[in-house]
Amino acid sequence: MSNDTTGKESRQVAFWRGAFGTTYTQRNAPDDWQLRSRVRMWSEILRSTVGAPPTSILEVGANLGINLRVLGSLVDAKLHALEPNAAARARLEEDGVLPADAIHDGFASAIPLADGAVDLAFTSGVLIHIHPDDLEASCREIHRVASRYIVCVEYFSDKPESIPYRGHDDVLFKRDFGGFWLDLFPDLQVLDYGFAWKRMTGLDNLTWWIFAKP
Numbered sequence: 254m255s256n257d258t259t260g261k262e263s264r265q266v267a268f269w270r271g272a273f274g275t276t277y278t279q280r281n282a283p284d285d286w287q288l289r290s291r292v293r294m295w296s297e298i299l300r301s302t303v304g305a306p307p308t309s310i311l312e313v314g315a316n317l318g319i320n321l322r323v324l325g326s327l328v329d330a331k332l333h334a335l336e337p338n339a340a341a342r343a344r345l346e347e348d349g350v351l352p353a354d355a356i357h358d359g360f361a362s363a364i365p366l367a368d369g370a371v372d373l374a375f376t377s378g379v380l381i382h383i384h385p386d387d388l389e390a391s392c393r394e395i396h397r398v399a400s401r402y403i404v405c406v407e408y409f410s411d412k413p414e415s416i417p418y419r420g421h422d423d424v425l426f427k428r429d430f431g432g433f434w435l436d437l438f439p440d441l442q443v444l445d446y447g448f449a450w451k452r453m454t455g456l457d458n459l460t461w462w463i464f465a466k467p
């Protein structure tokens with residue numbers, strides 16, 4: 254099913270704003286093993302930035318901030334979250350993850366921040382939930398607001414595919430997202446990439462890339 258909603262709210266964003274996204278947020282406990290696994294993954298991702306660490310970071314689709322909770326202890330950076338689900342935004346504030354002025358209501362294809370507003374912008378398990386028709390506009394927005402680094406942590410498939418997600422169709426899409434980024438912006442420099450294997454990390458077989466803007 255086509256979407257063609259560039260810059261507008263898609264069916265997929267409405268899905269995450271609604272009951273599905275709120276139930277996901279209630280289920281998504283930031284427990285110790287989750288946080289420890291993310292510390293390991295982010296320590297690897299950020300290794301290539303040690304000479305020039307980011308001083309501001311935006312997570313696009315932060316939910317209740319499992320990544321941001323970890324990043325706050327790993328880097329000295331001003332953190333921002335963009336998140337369409339109201340319950341998740343409330344948790345970010347109630348749990349003291351971020352101050353209210355750093356929590357933005359919105360979605361990837363229309364980010365309410367200025368060009369180059371942050372040093373590093375990233376998604377983790379979010380591009381997979383964006384309809385292919387909206388993916389280019391979403392990546393262009395992430396590229397626009399990031400001044401130095403882009404990080405992408407997603408499910409990988411060498412061919413684009415749509416797979417059922419908890420009984421729903423048209424809400425989970427896999428592909429080679431690293432390749433998608435490079436095809437869209439050939440001047441991005443690949444600083445590093447890696448894989449968080451479920452058997453060793455507990456994370457969900459996540460493939461990650463870190464790119465530098467020229």
Ligand SMILES: C[S@@+](CC[C@H](N)C(=O)[O-])C[C@H]1O[C@@H](n2cnc3c(N)ncnc32)[C@H](O)[C@@H]1O
Pocket residue numbers: 265266269270274313314315316317319320335336337338341359360361362376377378379382383
């Ligand atoms: C699977 S969760 C991942 C949460 C978090 N990034 C993590 O790694 O734990 C997907 C999150 O992205 C949000 N989301 C879905 N579509 C989005 C979009 N188009 N733009 C920004 N966020 C979106 C959802 O509301 C949800 O909080």
